[in-house]
Amino acid sequence: MSDLDALDRLAAEVFEGYLVRKDLAQQFRGQYPVPTYVGEFLLGRYCATTDPDELAEGLAIVERVMKERTVRAGEEELFKSRAREQGTVKIVDLLRARLDAKADSYKAELPSLQLGDIHISADLVNAHDRMLTGGFYAEVSLEYIAALARDTGGAPFRVDAVRPIQMSTRDALDTFVRGRSQFTLDQWRELLLRSVGFEPARFSRREQDVLFARMVPFVVPNYNAVELGPRGTGKSHLFQQVSPYAHLVSGGKATIANMFVNNATGRRGLVAQYDVVCFDEVSGVSFDSKDGVNILKGFMESGEFSRGKESIRADGGIVMVGNFDVDVADELRRGHLFGPMPKEMRDDTAFHDRIHGYLPGWDVPKLDPSYFTAHYGFVSDFLAECWSQLRRTSRMGVIQDRLEWSDQLSGRDRKAVNNTVNGLIKLLWPDPATDVPDDALAWAAELALELRRRVKEQQALIGAAEFGKVDLGYRIGDRPEKIVYCDESVQHRRRDTGEPDSAASRRTRDSEVLPEPDPAEVRYSTGAKATSYAAGDVIDGRFEVLSILGQGGFSKVYRVRDDVEEEERALKLFDSAAGYNAVRREIAALRKVRHPNIVEVFWAGKTGAGEWYLITEYIDGESLDEYATGRRHLRDREAVDVALDILDALIAIHPDSARIEELDRKKHGADGLSGAEFEEWMELQDKGLVHRDIKPLNVMLTRTGAKLLDFNIASRVGDPVRTQSGTPPYQAPDANLTRWDVSTDLFAVGVMLYELLCNGEHPYPGSLPLAGESVIDPRTFRPDLRPELADLLVRACAPYRSERFSTAQEMRAALHGVRNGKTSG
Incomplete structure (x- = not known):
């Protein structure tokens, strides 16, 4: 052994009698047919000292006990003979027992002696019933009783006493x-x-x-x-x-x-x-x-x-x-x-x-x-x-009021990382x-999140896409939130394997723009209807229809299994090339967005029969509609969390208005924009979307939070208004009738949250938002609603944009502040 170091000396001083030299235990490992802790049990009894003389004396005792009481291969008959000649023998072995129903008695097993019909009293079994469920290591006193052999036809052995190998102090x-x-x-x-x-x-x-x-x-x-x-x-x-x-x-x-x-x-x-x-x-x-x-x-x-x-x-x-x-x-x-x-x-x-x-x-x-x-x-x-x-x-x-998990952790995630x-x-x-x-709490939180994230990433690879598209993170006190990743997954995503990709994967990576139909096809397809499919049908030879998810004005949505990618997806089949082309540009922009609260768009294509389709992630969840109508209820905090999720989604798709205005001013100034600034300005213009149809039916509740879907009528911010579409109860009364802006989305989120918190009641009479009308005080329907939450709802649903929140970021910050004030319900 190496010389005692400072830790050895400290441990020996503080825990005298509870220590053992681990190299001593290792020297027994493999020599005797027992686990390490059996040897350490004996070493702890005889060698829990740092005194060299006492250690040598104790070690000699342990070696003698191990030699005399453990049964190595080929020594079975020797120990049986000792039991017969001496009347009793002590062995260290795995002790198991079973009930012999025919004899209405228990029988013990000692594997090292290859004995399976040893008599044992019910009292001993009941006192140590782990011997009935796989057994445990013990010092066993084994008797040989010749009379038993004659009475039972050859079973002379009996367990007289049991001493479990454990220190139950x-x-x-x-x-x-x-x-x-x-x-x-x-x-x-x-x-x-x-x-x-x-x-x-x-x-x-x-x-x-x-x-x-x-x-x-x-x-x-x-x-x-x-x-x-x-x-x-x-x-x-x-x-x-x-x-x-x-x-x-x-x-x-x-x-x-x-x-x-x-x-x-x-x-x-x-x-x-x-x-x-x-x-x-x-x-x-x-x-x-x-x-x-x-x-x-x-x-x-x-x-x-x-x-x-x-x-x-x-x-x-x-x-x-x-x-x-x-x-x-x-x-x-x-x-x-x-x-x-x-x-x-x-x-x-x-x-x-x-x-x-x-x-x-x-x-x-x-x-x-x-x-x-x-x-x-x-x-x-x-x-x-x-x-x-x-x-x-x-x-x-320790965690209370110090460690905060990110909003994207599900209930099971929180249970796992807390444990x-x-x-x-x-x-x-x-x-x-x-x-x-x-710092120590941060270490524990980070390790816990990594171990849990690894589970969710494998679930995502198997096909349950919602598991992997979450950012598991934590925050301690006023420190910024930290997202935790698994290193092997990051490396896997970066690694160029050189393996051939599937056609769908190539399409996804090779083009940021979805395929565009021929103008003539668009012109002549207006009014067409796509084929209707039922469960069990196969679309384009690869997408097996599992169920029908819904039907809109110009498309049907199916839940399918993609036999090429071996994934479950949602397939939107358009009635016509015109219907697909109407949303192609906006959906192509959405493909660049990777956000846990937004349905993920993978690719689009055309079947062999000439029908256009879009492939998105399949979301396993439930619509928010029944909660917004009051048929079902969420707690206040849950309702607020849904709104926060949707606002997070809007932050991802809405443009950075302040930055666009800053670049616009410079663009028209004397110096103009640099090449990098012009690219940034183009990207900001290209990415800025307005959903235009936020409503409960377009929000899904999943185990990882709320998801915003159905971008069929999404438009670019600043695009001219050509159609008045959407759902009237969620349309702002002062919607800009010339250019699309973010205001209509923010108003819709406010109305939706109002309904969730007020048992399905609408903030305007007759569920019809009109300019000049006042918002109904939510405490009319919910007298117990916290004043700051009621005030936020009135502002979010105000008839004029100057009274409402101007950006999703502003609205989210205000709502998050209210949420952190111990929301009622």
């Missing part, structure tokens, strides 16, 4: 918490890493962070995680070697009875017996019933599962680890990072959504002996006991009375 956590105060953050990080066998100096800060993320399921109830990556990076190490509160399910079938509850006996399964259940080599795991994955999915969501009419709650976390056959870049090129999962889980985005964190196993180096520590660390079973007791505590109070932050803080600051610095 009630004051373990108090000792742990008190000792933590004597260490700096970096010292504590290093001690924890040494305690699970690693030498911190061999790992980068990033690699250490992944190792800490592996520990989170041990301190947070019902925490679900996945780690996939190359072989040899120690993914299953914690779950197999470090804690008796974890259970490793190796590749093969997992039964519902073993995992959840045995209906025949009523005994609870692994998730109720262990803090963490880890599926190793997860690609080979399957359930004995087709309902197994659904039961697991439900449990991962709620922490409950049903047994008949009874709902059973358990707090075991689910962790899945497995190997890539290739590196992460190749895995992304081939599909997505859930590829190695079992087929029942691989493409199930609903299952993936229950996963709180996807750990990047590829960021941990392949381990060789140099990565394992030769210094002191906590005895594994003491550490496991402290972690298990930490599960009953929470550090979520991860809670776990990381508990690991490093276990004392609830200890302050956590802002």
Whole structure:
């Protein structure tokens, strides 16, 4: 061993009796058929000292115990013989039990002795019922009783006593918490890493962070995680070697009875017996019933599962680890990072959504002996006991009023990242009375968001587009919001693979302008009607119709599966080339917009039958219409969040009016515009759109927020008004009748929010906005509405633009300020 360093000496002083030299544990690893924590249990009993003489004496005892009580291959008959000759033999082994229904008695199993019909009392089984759900390591006193052999026809062995391999000290956590105060953050990080066998100096800060993320399921109830990556990076190490509160399910079938509850006996399964259940080599795991994955999915969501009419709650976390056959870049090129999962889980985005964190196993180096520590660390079973007791505590109070998640996180996203932050803080600051610095809170938030974002990006690659088009971010105090990304995804997007693209992908990238029909075709197609399709039909030999989504004045919209791209999309089929051409220029501009609150436009084309179509993302959600009419209700904060989402969308499509005016003045001045300024002016003019038909039917509520869709009649800002279209209840009474401007969109958002907050009531009599009319005070319908929110609605719905907000940015800032004032409802 290397000489004691400063951390060794500090740890020995603070945690005397709870430490063990980790290189001693390593020297037993592989020599005896037991996990590392079994050896450490004995080392902790006899070698928890830094005194060289005591250490040597204790080590000799441990070696003797391991030699005398563990059964190596080929020694089975020797131990059986000792039991017969001596009457009793003590062994350290995995102890399992089962109910023999025919004999109405329990039978124990000791795998290393290859014995499966050992007599054991019901009292012992009931006192240690984990032996019924996969078993646990214990010191077992095994008796040989000749009379039993004669009475039972050859089963003479009986378990006389059981001593579990674990240190269940009630004051373990108090000792742990008190000792933590004597260490700096970096010292504590290093001690924890040494305690699970690693030498911190061999790992980068990033690699250490992944190792800490592996520990989170041990301190947070019902925490679900996945780690996939190359072989040899120690993914299953914690779950197999470090804690008796974890259970490793190796590749093969997992039964519902073993995992959840045995209906025949009523005994609870692994998730109720262990803090963490880890599926190793997860690609080979399957359930004995087709309902197994659904039961697991439900449990991962709620922490409950049903047994008949009874709902059973358990707090075991689910962790899945497995190997890539290739590196992460190749895995992304081939599909997505859930590829190695079992087929029942691989493409199930609903299952993936229950996963709180996807750990990047590829960021941990392949381990060789140099990565394992030769210094002191906590005895594994003491550490496991402290972690298990930490599960009953929470550090979520640290987040209150300090950490704010971005608006785009869904409910499941927030649950996931809150759990991860809670776990990381508990690991490093276990004392609830200890302050956590802002920088440390930012570290936890960023790591939590990265682990969750990785889940959502794979869901997006599988085909559920709404999952990936969100910016997961956080803000601490007055600091600016920070968006978190996954490095491997950024690199994948930048990497030029050299692989051939699909025709659709080439069209998407090669042209910023959608294809334009021939003028003659446009002229002669007016009044035509496109073919009507039903579910099951295939459009243009590639788009299978799944359902009909809706029908407008000059198009039908279908939900389709694109057999070429293997994605689910929305396909708008235009009745005529004229109908398509009328919106082509505006939709082409919209393609340049990538925003989570705006429907994404992919490409347009013409079928072999000569019909024009547009392909957009398929949005899985519900229309806002029933809420705006008062048939259903949103809480005030939810309604405000919908309006904020739509205003965010408008900020993305509306022009930067102030910058345009600035460039316009310079353009007409003496010096004119530079080449770069002229390009900027052209781009601003080109991108500026007015939706013109914002209304509840054109807003969809999804799990990631509200989305604005149907840009059929969108126009460029400044374009002449040629048609009076849109929906009258949402049209501003003073709409500019010569040139389109942003005012009509902002008025419509105000009316929509008014209806959401006032149970479907309109701000104008008869739902007809007229110049000269006053806005009905919203407190007429909602006396409990906060005054500042009521005032904002009156301003947003005012009949004259001079009284309303002038830009989406201004309106959003005002509404956001009201929202942060603890909106009622």
